[in-house]
Amino acid sequence: MAETSEADSQGSYVNPGGEFSRDQRYIATRITEDGRDGYPVEPGRYRLVVSRACPWASRAVIVRRLLGLEDALSMGITGPTHDKRSWTFDLDPGGVDPVLGIERIQDAYFARFPGYERGITVPAIVDTTTGQVVTNDYAPMTIDLSTQWRAHHRPGAPDLYPQALRAEIDEVNKGVFTDVNNGVYKCGFAGSQRAYDASYRRLFARLDELSARLAGQRYLVGDTITEADIRLFTTLVRFDAVYHGHFKCNRSKLTEMPVLWAYARDLFMTPGFGDTVDFDHIKRHYYEVHRDINPTGIVPLGPDLSGWLTPHGREALGGRPFGDGTPPGPVRPDETVPPEHTPLGS
Numbered sequence: 001m002a003e004t005s006e007a008d009s010q011g012s013y014v015n016p017g018g019e020f021s022r023d024q025r026y027i028a029t030r031i032t033e034d035g036r037d038g039y040p041v042e043p044g045r046y047r048l049v050v051s052r053a054c055p056w057a058s059r060a061v062i063v064r065r066l067l068g069l070e071d072a073l074s075m076g077i078t079g080p081t082h083d084k085r086s087w088t089f090d091l092d093p094g095g096v097d098p099v100l101g102i103e104r105i106q107d108a109y110f111a112r113f114p115g116y117e118r119g120i121t122v123p124a125i126v127d128t129t130t131g132q133v134v135t136n137d138y139a140p141m142t143i144d145l146s147t148q149w150r151a152h153h154r155p156g157a158p159d160l161y162p163q164a165l166r167a168e169i170d171e172v173n174k175g176v177f178t179d180v181n182n183g184v185y186k187c188g189f190a191g192s193q194r195a196y197d198a199s200y201r202r203l204f205a206r207l208d209e210l211s212a213r214l215a216g217q218r219y220l221v222g223d224t225i226t227e228a229d230i231r232l233f234t235t236l237v238r239f240d241a242v243y244h245g246h247f248k249c250n251r252s253k254l255t256e257m258p259v260l261w262a263y264a265r266d267l268f269m270t271p272g273f274g275d276t277v278d279f280d281h282i283k284r285h286y287y288e289v290h291r292d293i294n295p296t297g298i299v300p301l302g303p304d305l306s307g308w309l310t311p312h313g314r315e316a317l318g319g320r321p322f323g324d325g326t327p328p329g330p331v332r333p334d335e336t337v338p339p340e341h342t343p344l345g346s
Contacts, residue, residue: 068154188247
């Protein structure tokens with residue numbers, strides 16, 4: 001029997017043909033007020049499955065917390081690493097999710113789609129009454145939490161997708177996704193110098209554009225936190241820890257881009273953002289899983305995280321983080337990030 005290498009068991013990510021192309025074929029089922037796809041909003045019925053390592057899942061974690069949906073939508077947290085089959089619930093006793101009763105999120109996918117051949121990803125929402133995945137379509141998922149789950153928002157929940165600003169938010173999100181959120185992956189998983197160079201230039205051109213935009217306003221769209229800020233934040237918070245070195249996005253560190261660094265710290269210190277970030281999980285995922293980029297699986301000890309808690313001065317630009325609403329309360333004890341995985345323990 002041939003010996004299986006670590007890279008084989010983890011899967012491969014680099015596109016040897018050149019430019020990395022993300023598989024965008026997600027399960028497009030939506031959970032809505034009217035249940036038009038067969039899945040009406042019902043508190044307690046669904047479970048959001050995430051990894052704190054994943055930037056796409058982190059969007060849902062932040063939105064759920066800001067809106068106060070903890071009682072309506074439970075959350076299962078996988079470990080920071082996975083093999084080519086799927087994410088596993090190795091943080092839970094016995095390696096089994098206590099609500100879903102499964103060891104791997106792939107079990108919920110196969111329960112609905114036997115032999116499912118597309119990406120088994122997080123975030124995913126699972127119907128606890130059937131054990132079947134409902135959706136893993138992360139982009140509309142957070143929009144729906146804002147617009148379809150309103151009856152279950154906490155008192156004082158912010159409006160993260162205000163009607164009057166949706167067109168502008170969508171436009172900003174489009175550029176951020178193409179060149180930043182996905183752009184760092186296009187750099188990291190490029191299989192040719194030409195593909196890497198092009199992605200690198202687009203990434204930093206967009207970051208420079210965003211920096212200019214944010215030099216005179218506290219948030220990306222309007223004077224409050226919106227969906228646009230959440231989507232940019234989840235990439236920025238990973239930038240120095242993984243993207244700068246691991247993905248070769250090394251023109252500048254985040255800490256060397258003054259406006260974006262202050263903006264990211266402002267959000268990090270806003271309740272609902274930094275208190276959901278687990279730097280240990282982030283680093284372990286990228287450096288341990290992407291063995292075709294980092295064959296040894298060695299996880300770097302740096303960078304120094306203490307700077308995330310230094311004053312940012314963005315209050316001088318005005319703005320009201322939660323608009324007419326209020327900050328979320330303390331993190332639930334069972335969802336608290338271990339202090340040693342945060343700047344507090346650095």
